[in-house]
Amino acid sequence: MAENSISVATHKTHSRFWILAILFIISTVNYADRSTLSIAGPHVASDLGLNPLQMGYVFSAFGWAYTLAQLPGGWLLDRFGSKIVYGSAVIIWSVFTFAQGFVHFFATAALMLFILRFMVGFAEAPVMPANSRIVSAWFPVRERGTASAIFNISQYAALVIFNPLLGWITQEVSWEYVFIVMGLVGAVLGLVWFKTMYSPLNHPRVSKEEVEYIRAGGGLVDMDNDPALQKKSAGPQMGYVKQLLSSRMLLGIYLANYCVNAITWFFLSWFPIYLVKGRGMSILEAGFVAALPAICGCIGGVLGGVFSDYLLNKGYSLSVARKTPIIVGMLMCTSMVICNYTTSDVVVVAAMSLAFFGKGIGALGWTVNADTAPKEIVGLSGGVLNLVTQIGAITTPIVIGYILNKTGSFDGALLYVAGNGLVVILSYLFIVGKIQRLVLKPLAA
Numbered sequence: 001m002a003e004n005s006i007s008v009a010t011h012k013t014h015s016r017f018w019i020l021a022i023l024f025i026i027s028t029v030n031y032a033d034r035s036t037l038s039i040a041g042p043h044v045a046s047d048l049g050l051n052p053l054q055m056g057y058v059f060s061a062f063g064w065a066y067t068l069a070q071l072p073g074g075w076l077l078d079r080f081g082s083k084i085v086y087g088s089a090v091i092i093w094s095v096f097t098f099a100q101g102f103v104h105f106f107a108t109a110a111l112m113l114f115i116l117r118f119m120v121g122f123a124e125a126p127v128m129p130a131n132s133r134i135v136s137a138w139f140p141v142r143e144r145g146t147a148s149a150i151f152n153i154s155q156y157a158a159l160v161i162f163n164p165l166l167g168w169i170t171q172e173v174s175w176e177y178v179f180i181v182m183g184l185v186g187a188v189l190g191l192v193w194f195k196t197m198y199s200p201l202n203h204p205r206v207s208k209e210e211v212e213y214i215r216a217g218g219g220l221v222d223m224d225n226d227p228a229l230q231k232k233s234a235g236p237q238m239g240y241v242k243q244l245l246s247s248r249m250l251l252g253i254y255l256a257n258y259c260v261n262a263i264t265w266f267f268l269s270w271f272p273i274y275l276v277k278g279r280g281m282s283i284l285e286a287g288f289v290a291a292l293p294a295i296c297g298c299i300g301g302v303l304g305g306v307f308s309d310y311l312l313n314k315g316y317s318l319s320v321a322r323k324t325p326i327i328v329g330m331l332m333c334t335s336m337v338i339c340n341y342t343t344s345d346v347v348v349v350a351a352m353s354l355a356f357f358g359k360g361i362g363a364l365g366w367t368v369n370a371d372t373a374p375k376e377i378v379g380l381s382g383g384v385l386n387l388v389t390q391i392g393a394i395t396t397p398i399v400i401g402y403i404l405n406k407t408g409s410f411d412g413a414l415l416y417v418a419g420n421g422l423v424v425i426l427s428y429l430f431i432v433g434k435i436q437r438l439v440l441k442p443l444a445a
Contacts, residue, residue, distance in 0.1 A: 015206040016138040016214065020150055022196055023131050026090060026189050027154035030127050032162035033097050033120060033182050034062060035268045039166040040175035042276055047175070048103075048110050056401020059269040061114045063393025065121030070390065071241070073125035074383020077133055082379075083197045086130045090190035093123035098183025101176040121393075128366060128389075129382030133223070136370045136378050137200055140217020142313055145321070148367035149305020155264060156301055156360060159294030163272070167288065199223070220375055239443040240377050244384050247438055250372065252431030254388040256326070257365035259420035259427070262392035263333060264363075266417045267293070267356065269397045270410075278410040279345055292349055293356035300360025304329060308364060319435040322368050323428045329362025333421040340411045355418075362424065365389070374440045381438075392420075 037044065037059060045055050076085045096119040106112045131151045139147045166178045198204065200211050200221040215221045244250055275281045275289055304325040311321035336355035339348045365385070373381035400413040 012209045013205060013207040015203050015210060016147075016200075019134065019138050019197070019203075020147055022193065023134060023151040024154055024157070026086075026193060027127065027131060027151050028157045028161065029182070029186055029189055030090075030093075030124060031155045031158035031268070032166070033093060033124070033186060035158060035163070036097065036100070036166060036178050036182055037117065038269050038272045039163060040170050040178045041269075041273050043170055043175040044113070048113070050110060052404040053401045054110065055273075056397045056399075056404075058110065058114050058117060059265075059397035059401075060394045061117035062121035062124075063265070063390055063395075063397070065118040066125050066393060067121075067387055067390040069122045069125030070129070070383040070387035071380070072383075074129045074377075074380040074386075077126055077130055077379030077383075078377055081199070082130045082134050083194070083199070085126050087190055087193040087197065089123050089126050089130075090193055091187055093120050094183045094186030094190060096120045096123060096183075097179055097186060099179075101179035101183070104176065125383075125386070126379075128386050129379050132366045132369045132373070132382045133378045135366075136373065137220045137223045138214060139370075140214055140219050141318075141371065142217055142309060144370050145305040145308035145312065145364065145367045146302075147305070148364065148370060149301050149308075152305075152363055152366055153298045153301030153360060155268070156294040156297035156356070159267070160291045160298060163291050163294070164288050167272075171282070220378065223375075223378065240374070240380060240440060241384060243440055244374075244381060244438070248431065249433050249435065250385075250438065252427045252433070253365065253368055253372065254385055255431065256424045256427040257385060257389040258392050259423045260330075260359070260363055260365055260392075261389045262396045262420040263359055263417055265393050265396040266400065266413070267297075270400050270413065271352075274410050274413075279348060281345075289349060293352040296353040297356035297360040300329065300357035301363060302360075304361035304364055305367065307361070308367065317434075318371060319433075322364055322371065322435055323432070326362040326364055326428055327425050329358040329360065330421040330424045332358025333362065334358075334418040336414050337418045340414055359421075362421075368435060371435055372437055374438050376440060 041055060041059075044050070050058065073085070073089075096116050100113060100116045100120075103109045103112045103116065132148065135144055135147045135151070162182075166182075169175075169177050169181065198206075200206060200214060200219070211221055281289060308321050308325050311324060312318065333355045335351050335358070338351040342348060342351075366382075369382055369385050370378075396417070399416060400410075403412045403416065404410065
């Protein structure tokens, strides 16, 4: 098929769902890469002689790089398209993940681990903006809540699928092989990406009917084909960034997404260690127990997107349809503080499962980004959102590390994490206002 041409398929197709499946699979591996250190953490800390505060800084290495690379990553997506940038990122981060399995050969193993985690974060920066960008191109507005929820639940699916496996590898083989296995899996998926990913107008098996259905429903099918939507600048347009940061609506969304991610990073970094150090479980037990709340988060993530789209299709405004699941979900998420007042592991698992379920329902930030991002800079807009969001990947591991170092208890850590859920609610109630697509003003020549 010629480049930039619509498929000549005559039957109605559903290629967008295959694209979504690819996003889900790769995003699941992406989140599993992020959580490798949380599973291997107790053994890594023991072998490398790291205290909780030092582990907090190592956990944060990913967040520093991931945050710093958001604007360049978003610009690269708008400049070169999702296929090239995303596929290259998958292979690069897999190489750095693989290399973490060999840090013990270095005299400065802890420093090398920090550097490699930093580089993984740098390479993974385009992932979530690219997911949001691809959903904006491939899905009409009425399906975006569900589509975004599907790729967003990859963070829970990663814990369900990989935590038990990685826990078994850590306990029965060696923690180094956690990184080696995940690096190899990611490299293979990077090659699959280049063979299977296309934009709507270039997909070899998409029909004209499907393309027109997506376009009529508000999908940005021309994103990678319309020169008017492609910004061939030498770097990110800071004038556009200023406009994004001048929007009260977007600032409220950014604050809320930061807090949601702060909650996420408790589960990705300290949660398995909480089960081991705070609840006395073995590494293998923690791997399986951590998967139970993740299953609930996975279910909640799907239900949140489906419920949001249901409200939209029932005639409720976009604001009501997006805000309602977010507020309800974050209220449920605060239930984790119950763990501070019980000695029962059953109650702990139940409370964390309810909290994770609620977080899943309320994690619609990327759906909201697909609804609000200016059509000319969907990638850059997602980069700004993720830049603010990923500060939570820096602060949460360090803050919890400080709390543990000072108190020796996870009680304060759980209060801190639950408090972020309350901030999400306040932000959507009192800051965001009406949810709508932002229209850019022309930049001065």
